[in-house]
Amino acid sequence: MGAMIELVDVVKRYGDVVACNRLNLAVDQGELVTLLGASGCGKTTALRCITGSLRPDGGRIIIDGRDVTDVPTHKRNIGVVFQNFALFPHLTVVDNVGYPLRVRGVRSAERRERAIEALRLVRLDGLGGRFPRELSGGQQQRVGLARAIVYEPTVILFDEPLSNLDAKLRLEMREEIASLKDRLGFTSIYVTHDQEEALSLSDRIAVMKDGVVHQVGRPTEIYGAPKTAFVAEFLGNPNRLTGVCVERTEDQVVVEADGQRIAAIAESDTPKVGERAVVYVRPESVRIRNGTASADESTLRATVVRSAFLGDSTEYILSLSDSVSWHLRLEHTTRLTVGEAVDLSALRAGCRAFALGESADDGTHRGASAEA
Amino acid sequence: MTAVAVAAGARIRPRVGPGLSRLITYTFLLAFVLYVLSPFLAILVTSIAQDWFGGRILPGSLTLRWFDWAFNVTNLPGVMANSFIIAGLTIAISLVIGIPTAWALGRRHVRARNVLMTLILLPKTVPPITFALGLSREFYSFDLVDTHLGVALAHTTLALPFVVLIMSATFAGLDERVLEAGRVCGGNWFRNLVHLVLPMAMPGLMASVLFTFVTSFNEFTLTLVTYGPDTLTLTVQTYLAIGDGFLEVASAISVVLLVPSVILLLLIQRQIRPENILGGVKGL
Ligand SMILES: Nc1ncnc2c1ncn2[C@@H]1O[C@H](COP(=O)(O)OP(=O)(O)OP(=O)(O)O)[C@@H](O)[C@H]1O
Ligand SMILES: Nc1ncnc2c1ncn2[C@@H]1O[C@H](COP(=O)(O)OP(=O)(O)OP(=O)(O)O)[C@@H](O)[C@H]1O
Ligand SMILES: [Mg+2]
Ligand SMILES: [Mg+2]
Numbered sequence A: 001m002g003a004m005i006e007l008v009d010v011v012k013r014y015g016d017v018v019a020c021n022r023l024n025l026a027v028d029q030g031e032l033v034t035l036l037g038a039s040g041c042g043k044t045t046a047l048r049c050i051t052g053s054l055r056p057d058g059g060r061i062i063i064d065g066r067d068v069t070d071v072p073t074h075k076r077n078i079g080v081v082f083q084n085f086a087l088f089p090h091l092t093v094v095d096n097v098g099y100p101l102r103v104r105g106v107r108s109a110e111r112r113e114r115a116i117e118a119l120r121l122v123r124l125d126g127l128g129g130r131f132p133r134e135l136s137g138g139q140q141q142r143v144g145l146a147r148a149i150v151y152e153p154t155v156i157l158f159d160e161p162l163s164n165l166d167a168k169l170r171l172e173m174r175e176e177i178a179s180l181k182d183r184l185g186f187t188s189i190y191v192t193h194d195q196e197e198a199l200s201l202s203d204r205i206a207v208m209k210d211g212v213v214h215q216v217g218r219p220t221e222i223y224g225a226p227k228t229a230f231v232a233e234f235l236g237n238p239n240r241l242t243g244v245c246v247e248r249t250e251d252q253v254v255v256e257a258d259g260q261r262i263a264a265i266a267e268s269d270t271p272k273v274g275e276r277a278v279v280y281v282r283p284e285s286v287r288i289r290n291g292t293a294s295a296d297e298s299t300l301r302a303t304v305v306r307s308a309f310l311g312d313s314t315e316y317i318l319s320l321s322d323s324v325s326w327h328l329r330l331e332h333t334t335r336l337t338v339g340e341a342v343d344l345s346a347l348r349a350g351c352r353a354f355a356l357g358e359s360a361d362d363g364t365h366r367g368a369s370a371e372a
Numbered sequence B: 001m002t003a004v005a006v007a008a009g010a011r012i013r014p015r016v017g018p019g020l021s022r023l024i025t026y027t028f029l030l031a032f033v034l035y036v037l038s039p040f041l042a043i044l045v046t047s048i049a050q051d052w053f054g055g056r057i058l059p060g061s062l063t064l065r066w067f068d069w070a071f072n073v074t075n076l077p078g079v080m081a082n083s084f085i086i087a088g089l090t091i092a093i094s095l096v097i098g099i100p101t102a103w104a105l106g107r108r109h110v111r112a113r114n115v116l117m118t119l120i121l122l123p124k125t126v127p128p129i130t131f132a133l134g135l136s137r138e139f140y141s142f143d144l145v146d147t148h149l150g151v152a153l154a155h156t157t158l159a160l161p162f163v164v165l166i167m168s169a170t171f172a173g174l175d176e177r178v179l180e181a182g183r184v185c186g187g188n189w190f191r192n193l194v195h196l197v198l199p200m201a202m203p204g205l206m207a208s209v210l211f212t213f214v215t216s217f218n219e220f221t222l223t224l225v226t227y228g229p230d231t232l233t234l235t236v237q238t239y240l241a242i243g244d245g246f247l248e249v250a251s252a253i254s255v256v257l258l259v260p261s262v263i264l265l266l267l268i269q270r271q272i273r274p275e276n277i278l279g280g281v282k283g284l
Helices: A043-051 A093-102 A108-121 A137-149 A167-184 A195-201 A219-224 A229-234 A366-371 B002-012 B018-048 B065-073 B076-107 B113-125 B128-142 B148-173 B176-184 B189-218 B221-226 B234-243 B247-271 B274-278
Strands: A003-014 A017-028 A032-037 A058-063 A078-081 A155-159 A187-192 A204-209 A212-217 A239-248 A252-257 A260-265 A276-281 A286-288 A297-309 A314-319 A325-330 A341-347 A351-355
Touching (some): A003 A187, A017 A058, A017 A212, A108 A137, A137 A167, A187 A195, A204 A229, A239 A260, A286 A325, B018 B065, B076 B247, B148 B189, B176 B189
Parallel strands (some): A155 A187
Antiparallel strands (some): A204 A212, A276 A351, A297 A314
16 A cells, blocks of 8 residues: 655755755555644745645655645645644534534534534543533544544544643543544544654654654664764663774774773764764663673763652663763662762663764754754 | 621721712712713703703793604704615624624734724724815715715724624634534534534624614714705714704604613623624724
């Protein structure tokens, strides 16, 4: 089966800002693909190009085999769930949900029936007579969801639908969207800047930065094998160490920083000897060393700077040098005291090295380049 | 809670008891109300009074004769019809010109926005008589004097600023994201206009219609230079009656003139809160 949604070289500029820079993405039937990226990287812009609210400066948009680049929004037959809900304030919940049916000429009795059915699907039965202002944030977003699914569009777009909800509700709604998708089988693009949301909800993730897709892949691929420094930095909240590549063999790259050496797995694009490099280390690959390190672990010296109790575990901030601090979560069975010197072991499989070229990909100037 | 408030009040004004302070407050309030209402009272009484000359405090007797005169001698129904026709035309013209202008000002990026706003406000800021003079010269050359359309056009220059200000604030207040949601839901521009934009803009529209009506219905200066025998309005008729020395008849016409305004005032007070309508209006 071909792609349900296809973006081909989509370009969108606002003056000097290139919000989407030759975006390519293909979403298969029934798939949920997440656009993941920091604020301002062009996620909403990409979505608005798909809905037709924005006309791309270049490229094509194809939905279900039909080139819709020049089709007006109201003829694209897409469901959208908005970040700010965007409900019609003067209409009741039932009329809000029924609006897509109303403009499609569905008679009022059937409209009502189907709206109530959609409300039942999002577990909002009985609130149909209220106005949006009489609902809590979570309930409003459910109405938004019901309005998007009520006319059974084949494609539903989500623009950070959960970002205005509290943490608990966010989890709940995430589950709900996943189960709705399983039941109704729609194809969707889901925009978020929340990596956990992306990892848990997506069939595939497209990681974006400054209008460019850096990597597309299944959550495990994106997390386990990031292709660029940005992707590695963006997901999994890694520790980092910046230094110079001092050794490169068949299966590992060694980077030295402030007298400490760390080994990372070698890949085709890893840095050459003598080049400046950054190593990203997954927190779960770091442990307190007791006894000797195995062959695939590097040993690093650190001092405990601070600790934070998190309930099920304690997070320690460890200083490797004046400028480098790492964080490490430990079960309560291991206790460290502030000021204590410890030896850390970093598993090679959890370490990735990237060359620090001139390019903006080094991840250090992320904020600055987003503003530029 | 109340006890605390009273105690605090007592401490601030130890010499004035609550009774006295209340008395002072009500005296001022009453004076204010009398000041505002007394002209209306005078008109009302004059319009139904007989033998109310000299130093008499109360009229000798009451009568509906002046209303009778007003209706028969001055063709009040015809004059009233003129006022309504002209007000209706003014509303129509003001909305037709004002709504698209307001849409552009409120929702689009207009380059000369400030210049435009100043231009729209100009007729309201210059002395009416100056503006009337220019207008009358123009109207004579276009043969618009003594036509309903002509008088309505003159009134439109006064009503339009209101309509543009109110409607551009209303339109600017519409949530673009909600309108986008309407399009995404599949509504074409016309359906979204009817089902979404109009209902959401309704308070502003109502206010525009009411303000325009009152402006036209009560307008005097511009009417004076554009009216003719066929387009005599209630305000001008009142003025003519005063000029002819028929104070009682003039009062009777005035009472008729007041009725729509009072009804509208009550409507506005009940339905529309000024802060909602003018909340976003700048430069009024
Ligand atoms: N109407 C506009 N005019 C000018 N620049 C714009 C406009 N809309 C967006 N931009 C710029 O385009 C870039 C991408 O914006 P976009 O809204 O797509 O980001 P986003 O990824 O959705 O961010 P967020 O996560 O904060 O919603 C940003 O730099 C933004 O400042
Ligand atoms: N004006 C109203 N009329 C009727 N019911 C209302 C009104 N406002 C809120 N409710 C109801 O009261 C309950 C609590 O609403 P509230 O907005 O306080 O929740 P909340 O804790 O802020 O939730 P959220 O995290 O979703 O914003 C909800 O069930 C809501 O439907
Ligand atoms: Mg956005
Ligand atoms: Mg709330």
